[in-house]
Amino acid sequence: MASSCVNSEDCLENEEYAQLGDDDSDFVDLEYEKSKSLSEEYIHACHGMIFSRSEKILWNTFKLRGCVLMQMRFDGVLGFPGGLVEKGEDPLIGLNREMEEEIGLEVNKHGFTDADHMHTVLNKRKRLVLHFFTKEVSEEEFLVLEKNHLKAEEYGIEVMGIIRVPLFTMSDGLRGLPAFLSNQFIGNARNQLLAGLKHTQLLKREEIEKALESSNKHLAQSPRKL
């Protein structure tokens, strides 16, 4: 938001894109290259999933599988780092700019490339094109990225903090990934996470489906009360 939101009118317009309530039916798949030639009435946004793999076993019980980086946004909703692409800006350049601003990514070392592109969808209702990228780093590099985010320009403003996604499920069938999935996500970030886990083979399709089922069951059974 920082670079595209320079006056209150722009900020209000950006805020509208972020309104919750998107439904799966609002999104259709789009080819990355074709999406770049859409007319100017379409707004583009890019987000990225940085991850590392791990062989570690937590408390001698749970396979860690890896570390996946997401963030708690300023609005209390979970999402991936990234943001709106400026008019005339290449999506990849926009993504790397936002990565630097939001999590302090050193783009000369760990910058995203077109090879990291995973999928693109169009939110028909909002005329918003959402590009999603995944990037693998080593466990050591992941730790450095985590520390660097505290020094990022947007830390404490747009980004309340970065978090790791738990990829295991505990014996009650809920805590771990299913409970994490029961949080509120921005845009299609929840689907992006699930698709990213499958694409990178951090989890198997059956494991993702099981976690999702458990999360949905939990959400249906637990209306919130004061």
Ligand SMILES: O=c1[nH]cnc2c1ncn2[C@@H]1O[C@H](COP(=O)(O)OP(=O)(O)O)[C@@H](O)[C@H]1O
């Ligand atoms: O992690 C994400 N995955 C998918 N869509 C997202 C994610 N974060 C934000 N969005 C969508 O992209 C739009 C741009 O949001 P974002 O807050 O990242 O951009 P900005 O920082 O440039 O304002 C939002 O309005 C929202 O609909």
